[in-house]
Amino acid sequence: MSIAVENITKLYGEQKALNSISFSVKKGEIVGFLGPNGAGKSTLMKILTTYIPATEGIAKVNDFDVITNKTDVQKSVGYLPEHNPLYLDMFVKEYLSFNANVYNIKKQRVSEVIEQTGLTPEAHKKIGQLSKGYRQRVGLANALLHEPDVLILDEPTTGLDPNQLVDIRRLIQSIGKDKTVFLSTHIMQEVEAICDRVIIINKGEIVADKALKDLRDGKEQTVIVEFDYRVEDEFLLKLPNAISVNNTHDFVYEITFGTSQDMRSHVFDFAHDNQLKILQLNQKNESLENLFRALTSE
Template sequence: MSIDVSNITKTYGEQKALNDVSFKVSNPEIVGFLGPNGAGKSTMMKILTTYLNASDGSASVNGFDVVSKKKEVQQSVGYLPEHNPLYLDMYVREYLQFNANVYKVEKSRIEDIIELTGLTPEAHKKIGQLSKGYRQRVGLANALLHDPEVLILDEPTTGLDPNQLVDIRNLIKTIGKEKTVFLSTHIMQEVEAMCDRVIIINKGEIVADKTLSDLRQGQEQVVIVEFDYRVEDAFLLKLPKVKSVKNTQDFIYEITFSTDEDMRSHVFDFAHDNELKILQLNQKNASLESLFRDLTS
């Protein structure tokens, strides 16, 4: 088992940041650790990476206890904290060489990691000259440098633009085919795009632990559409598999379908048949967002 957490509790004075938390993560697997701000996500990750000691309970990573085998845990884990700590005055290769020396990694590994993380076009620059997306890549490159079995990533996509998001998502998915990836986020789209399984934490306690396939069973889908004219709800209710219709604003409608099939083509055909123009047409998955909202509100 790559990560084994048993009855972990962490208190700060009278406040419990984590309360009797238990879960296991196998290899290879990408697990999303979800929760609202202040739920205990970062605290759990700091315990798993030996930066914090738990008040009670036990945890191991790659078979090493996080208290009695701290050095072994640190050597076998790649960690990208939420606030990526980088030496901005160092060049990309210089920074990775510095960390390679710490881990006693062969120099040839540096070029392999630069290529894997897509840093080649920017590798000649100082880190301070890089965009947020490329700085995240440097953090990931550093976390991967010593070829760890487990990657622990705290909010790895925060602050990235849409293009950067796609690149980092694809990189994490590629890594997750061979390694254990345990990542925290509060963005549902990131979970849908990358994860095999979801653990939801709220107020320091695990409130859900499910695979994505389990969450998709009986899944609902919401299509948000804006027409150029008002449409009676009764007409939209005739669309196949419609559960409900809500006119949210002016000519904008939220149509809930009782299926995980992409129903946007049906909405498009409806508009075409009724000589309506579509000004926007978006799809969102209602199941995971609803579950998150219900469990953490």
């Protein structure tokens, strides 16, 4: 396993930031670690990168224990923290070369990560002159310098504009072809765009662990339909595979079906047979946002 977490608990005084959480990440997976602010995401990432110790439990990266094999873990991990620490008065290439010397890495590697992260046009600028999107690229380049097997990224797209978001997403997806990526965020769209799997944490506890494919290919679906006239629920429940009906307002109904088959044609036929006009007809499958709200709302 690239990452293995077993019964990790973290206390700050009497406050419990993490409460006996366990999960594992296979080699080559891109996993989104999703949760509201204060849920414990950054705390776990700091434990996995050896910045802070857990109060209880065991955590391993590439089979190295984060307590007893710190140096091996640090060699295995590329880390981009939430607040990307950069020397703004240094030039991009100068900053990366400085860190390469710390790692005792050949200077050729600096040129490779600059090209890999799309920094070539900005390589001779001072970091303080760069947009936030390019500063994030510098952070990613630095995390990749020592060719780690595992990338741990804490809120890598926070504060970026839409164009920068797309660029960083593509970059992370490209990196994820060769490495395990553990990505923390509170933005559902990031997980849906980048990840193979999502782990949701709330109040220090894991409340969901799902493959994105399973979430998209759910066995239930909800169809939203608006008629031009009120229809009794009992008639709509006679539709094939219908399991519940909710009249949300006026003549708008949410019909839940116990099948992944698209049932909108059946609703259309029902309206035609009963001389009803359809004003809107949409499919509302379970989404990551709906799951997140259901599991993290007060």
